[in-house]
Amino acid sequence: MGMRKVAVVGAGMTKFMRRAQETGKELSWQATRMALESCEMTLDDIEAVCLGTAPDAFDSVHLKGEYLSDGAGAWGKPFMRSYVGGGTGVFAPIQGWYHVASGLFDTVLVVCEEKMSSYYPHAQGAFLTIFDHTTERPLKPNLLWIFALEMNRYMQTYGISKEDIARVAVKNKRNAADHPCALLGDADITVEDVLNSELLAWPVNRLDVSPVSDGAVTIVLAAEHVAKRITDKPVWIQGVGWSLDTAYWTNRDLAYPRYVEYAARMAYEMAGIKEPRKQIHIVEPYDPFDYKECHHLEGLLLADRGQAPQLVADGVSLRDGDMPVCPSGGLLGVGNPIAAAGLMKVAEIFWQLRGEAGARQVPGQPKRGLAQAWGDLMQVGTVVIMGTNP
Amino acid sequence: MTSKTDEFPGTPLREADFSEGKILYRHDEMNGQYAWDTGVGIGSYLAALKTGVILGSHCRTCRKTVVPPRTVCEWCFRPMDSYVPLLDTGTVNTFSLCYVTWDVKRIKEPEIPAVIEIDGASPLHGIMHKLGEVEPDEVQIGMRVQAVWKPEEDREGSITDILYFKPIKEG
Amino acid sequence: MSERVAIIGVGWAGYRPVTPEVSYKELTYEAAVKAYADAGIDPRRDVDSFVTVAEDFIEGTSIFDEYVPDQLGAVLKPVHTICGDGLHGLATAHMLIRTGQAHLVVVEGHSKASNILTLPEVTAYAQDPILNRPLGLNTDFIAGMEMNRYMYETGATPEECAAVVVKNRRNAMRNPLAPYGADLTVDEVLSGPPLAWPLGRHEVAKHADGAIVMVLASEERARSLSDQPVWILGVGWCNGAPSLESREWGDVPYIRKAAVMAYRQAGISQPHLAIDVIEVDDTYAYKELQHLEAINYCRAGEAGMLTEEGFTAPDGELPVNVSGGSLGMGNLLDASGLARALEIVLQLRGEAGLRQLKEAKVGLAQSWRGAPTTSGAVAIMGS
Numbered sequence: 019m020g021m022r023k024v025a026v027v028g029a030g031m032t033k034f035m036r037r038a039q040e041t042g043k044e045l046s047w048q049a050t051r052m053a054l055e056s057c058e059m060t061l062d063d064i065e066a067v068c069l070g071t072a073p074d075a076f077d078s079v080h081l082k083g084e085y086l087s088d089g090a091g092a093w094g095k096p097f098m099r100s101y102v103g104g105g106t107g108v109f110a111p112i113q114g115w116y117h118v119a120s121g122l123f124d125t126v127l128v129v130c131e132e133k134m135s136s137y138y139p140h141a142q143g144a145f146l147t148i149f150d151h152t153t154e155r156p157l158k159p160n161l162l163w164i165f166a167l168e169m170n171r172y173m174q175t176y177g178i179s180k181e182d183i184a185r186v187a188v189k190n191k192r193n194a195a196d197h198p199c200a201l202l203g204d205a206d207i208t209v210e211d212v213l214n215s216e217l218l219a220w221p222v223n224r225l226d227v228s229p230v231s232d233g234a235v236t237i238v239l240a241a242e243h244v245a246k247r248i249t250d251k252p253v254w255i256q257g258v259g260w261s262l263d264t265a266y267w268t269n270r271d272l273a274y275p276r277y278v279e280y281a282a283r284m285a286y287e288m289a290g291i292k293e294p295r296k297q298i299h300i301v302e303p304y305d306p307f308d309y310k311e312c313h314h315l316e317g318l319l320l321a322d323r324g325q326a327p328q329l330v331a332d333g334v335s336l337r338d339g340d341m342p343v344c345p346s347g348g349l350l351g352v353g354n355p356i357a358a359a360g361l362m363k364v365a366e367i368f369w370q371l372r373g374e375a376g377a378r379q380v381p382g383q384p385k386r387g388l389a390q391a392w393g394d395l396m397q398v399g400t401v402v403i404m405g406t407n408p
Numbered sequence: 409m410t411s412k413t414d415e416f417p418g419t420p421l422r423e424a425d426f427s428e429g430k431i432l433y434r435h436d437e438m439n440g441q442y443a444w445d446t447g448v449g450i451g452s453y454l455a456a457l458k459t460g461v462i463l464g465s466h467c468r469t470c471r472k473t474v475v476p477p478r479t480v481c482e483w484c485f486r487p488m489d490s491y492v493p494l495l496d497t498g499t500v501n502t503f504s505l506c507y508v509t510w511d512v513k514r515i516k517e518p519e520i521p522a523v524i525e526i527d528g529a530s531p532l533h534g535i536m537h538k539l540g541e542v543e544p545d546e547v548q549i550g551m552r553v554q555a556v557w558k559p560e561e562d563r564e565g566s567i568t569d570i571l572y573f574k575p576i577k578e579g
Numbered sequence: 580m581s582e583r584v585a586i587i588g589v590g591w592a593g594y595r596p597v598t599p600e601v602s603y604k605e606l607t608y609e610a611a612v613k614a615y616a617d618a619g620i621d622p623r624r625d626v627d628s629f630v631t632v633a634e635d636f637i638e639g640t641s642i643f644d645e646y647v648p649d650q651l652g653a654v655l656k657p658v659h660t661i662c663g664d665g666l667h668g669l670a671t672a673h674m675l676i677r678t679g680q681a682h683l684v685v686v687e688g689h690s691k692a693s694n695i696l697t698l699p700e701v702t703a704y705a706q707d708p709i710l711n712r713p714l715g716l717n718t719d720f721i722a723g724m725e726m727n728r729y730m731y732e733t734g735a736t737p738e739e740c741a742a743v744v745v746k747n748r749r750n751a752m753r754n755p756l757a758p759y760g761a762d763l764t765v766d767e768v769l770s771g772p773p774l775a776w777p778l779g780r781h782e783v784a785k786h787a788d789g790a791i792v793m794v795l796a797s798e799e800r801a802r803s804l805s806d807q808p809v810w811i812l813g814v815g816w817c818n819g820a821p822s823l824e825s826r827e828w829g830d831v832p833y834i835r836k837a838a839v840m841a842y843r844q845a846g847i848s849q850p851h852l853a854i855d856v857i858e859v860d861d862t863y864a865y866k867e868l869q870h871l872e873a874i875n876y877c878r879a880g881e882a883g884m885l886t887e888e889g890f891t892a893p894d895g896e897l898p899v900n901v902s903g904g905s906l907g908m909g910n911l912l913d914a915s916g917l918a919r920a921l922e923i924v925l926q927l928r929g930e931a932g933l934r935q936l937k938e939a940k941v942g943l944a945q946s947w948r949g950a951p952t953t954s955g956a957v958a959i960m961g962s
Binding site: 031032033034035036037038039040045048049052078080138139140142143145146151152153154156157158159160161162163166167168170171174198199217218219220221222232233264266268269270271272 | 413414416417418419420421422423431435436438442444446450453454474475476478482501502503504505506507508509510511512518519521522523532533534535536537538544549566567568
């Protein structure tokens with residue numbers, strides 16, 4: 019194909035915490051230092067830095083990318099921040115990918131950071147400003163609204179019950195008990211716990227939602243000839259895709275995330291994947307709410323429409339199932355520092371494909387994984403496919 | 409990697425650390441005030457709301473009538489052909505019963521946000537608003553609703569000129 | 580891997596101090612329609628990827644990328660936002676095409692500065708929240724301090740800085756796009772009220788609203804679509820220290836590095852010989868001098884002299900900011916870099932009207948993201 023091949027060669031992350039003592043700069047630095055150490059590189063080896071971080075409103079710093087740039091290792095280096103809302107965590111590696119695949123750089127740091135706890139009284143309030151300033155904000159909408167509206171439409175369209183969906187929360191929070199950085203890992207949680215948790219915005223209950231968190235994740239990307247010198251187990255970026263739907267979200271059917279399908283198709287085509295259900299061994303879709311995992315699996319064409327909840331019910335998406343989904347514990351279990359959460363999924367695939375995921379390791383030597391993130395007003399899908407072969 | 413590392417960086421804090429004075433912090437508030445030019449499309453929408461009309465726009469090429477109106481059809485990228493007054497009735501596409509405000513305060517009576525497909529617009533084209541004059545457990549997807557307007561003299565040319573949508577009584 | 584990338588279409592709307600009759604979406608649509616017509620393309624059918632440069636607090640909306648696709652014809656296509664200057668966006672499009680995965684990429688930037696009622700307060704929110712913001716200073720103080728140190732280190736004088744204002748605002752009078760054309764003298768500039776001494780109020784570019792859209796293409800697509808492609812010969816970008824406590828004050832090493840990166844790609848070792856037309860950031864008048872030195876156009880301390888001697892005037896040896904720069908065209912916030920690049924494109928195509936330079940084969944555009952950042956980019960283009 020003539021395209022320059024890019025691999026992930028190192029990764030690091032901080033704990034995901036409700037409220038961290040570290041500033042955003044310090045969180046970025048911690049994750050970056052760890053990522054560099056993991057592949058025995060230094061900052062001098064890095065040629066460019068890509069930062070992903072979601073709304074400035076959280077840290078309450080305007081031009082947040084500039085503020086965080088030194089913590090991300092970008093002093094004196096080419097630096098750019100990309101931003102697609104919640105999709106940023108899986109977009110930042112795409113940004114790193116095009117930095118290297120373009121031939122301009124051989125080694126790139128991709129850093130994703132989020133410090134949501136700075137916003138008072140609760141980070142959720144910052145989301146008021148994502149709605150259209152003229153046609154929607156005067157109604158004082160709430161972030162929960164859009165998820166609840168979408169979850170309701172999805173359930174109604176396909177006849178899916180809250181129990182079906184709650185199983186996803188249970189799976190992920192149990193998986194997260196094996197993740198050393200997890201905020202809400204719980205090996206004993208049950209479907210009843212989820213259904214009985216506080217009702218926030220019907221049909222969303224508290225345990226259907228991933229928590230606001232602080233955290234940072236960093237990965238190191240390298241061009242082929244360099245990657246092979248750095249590590250004997252590079253994980254290759256085989257396909258990337260992203261797509262953004264119209265801002266007029268009330269003019270769409272919320273039951274199906276077609277923008278995720280567009281992004282997935284773009285990535286599958288680039289990776290030469292014709293039968294994703296057979297060729298993808300691990301899936302890390304974005305799960306800020308439990309129903310989103312199902313919604314996204316369908317958009318990724320890994321389940322028929324309305325059928326994704328069946329994967330959990332049948333055990334297919336458990337770690338030892340045929341197609342493990344969120345073996346990391348996902349956002350529901352590990353935490354949701356928005357951009358860092360997406361990159362956490364990419365890091366998870368990296369560790370899984372190298373056999374380094376410890377207690378979370380998916381058996382059977384998986385060779386290919388897919389990470390997906392989502393964001394905005396139910397608009398953006400970002401997909402990265404990684405594999406052990408270039 | 410995670411199998412080789414036990415210690416992950418990060419120092420979690422508790423709420424008590426703040427109230428007990430163990431952590432120094434600074435409180436600040438940004439004075440961000442904006443006056444967004446509504447422009448042609450939304451400007452027309454707001455002006456119509458003031459007269460008690462929900463306005464849409466029509467694209468002849470795509471044969472779609474959309475709401476809120478816009479000057480360009482995002483599907484074919486051509487300018488929209490005309491503005492179309494729509495009815496102020498519609499069908500609930502989806503809804504929620506929300507017991508938490510935007511700044512995370514608990515409320516007893518839920519707010520009922522909904523996406524309402526507006527009669528006169530193409531299918532699946534609607535706006536977000538709230539429902540009122542309805543018991544939470546009576547709300548259903550597919551319910552027929554009617555806009556309840558502010559009295560004419562109180563309207564400002566805003567989405568809040570519609571107070572809420574209420575169910576249309578049968579018969 | 581596609582090696583060469585060209586700009587094959589440009590469009591703009593504005594620039595004016597206020598644009599009350601259109602929303603930012605409609606302003607952008609106007610620029611986009613022109614750019615697509617210029618390139619001869621249909622965005623729904625032909626464009627592979629779209630890049631917008633925008634910042635949440637400037638738009639007054641969080642996750643601003645939500646509102647980008649519709650007016651660009653980008654719905655359900657790969658779209659992303661770069662929180663950077665227009666030239667960062669241009670560099671991004673350049674990289675996307677060079678991967679071989681995209682052949683046509685659109686870059687967009689806009690300014691609705693008139694809609695931000697409390698712009699100084701919003702800008703102050705870019706200062707460090709713990710160490711700097713509590714001082715409650717208008718962000719221009721940073722430029723004032725830097726100007727002071729720059730003059731101290733290089734020997735540049737207030738008159739030389741004022742000469743930049745005189746030149747650029749006079750240039751703007753021949754630019755139909757520029758709202759701030761004026762015929763001033765150095766004395767008039769210097770006798771204006773102080774803003775953040777030694778920076779005077781007349782030395783700061785006023786804001787304007789506007790939108791700019793550019794269409795970039797791979798070499799193969801450029802040759803089939805355009806008979807006047809403007810090739811990107813080199814791009815560079817770099818960051819310095821964001822914190823005030825650890826940055827240089829007289830020099831801008833991050834611009835030096837960005838220029839070096841771009842020159843290396845373009846194979847240029849002597850800029851003042853190889854380049855015919857230059858557009859640098861002049862958000863504050865002294866910046867034009869500092870940036871000219873940082874891109875190695877001349878040595879430290881020389882830029883002021885060259886300006887006073889008319890070297891950088893439209894009829895000089897190496898014209899700088901013939902468009903009028905930000906001082907003449909208006910500070911378009913993060914779209915300013917695209918405004919600089921736009922002028923280079925027009926000059927290289929011979930479409931710059933009254934401002935057209937006779938020799939215009941290679942041009943350089945440089946941008947800076949404004950105080951308090953230390954972030955800038957350079958793009959070198961050739962016909």
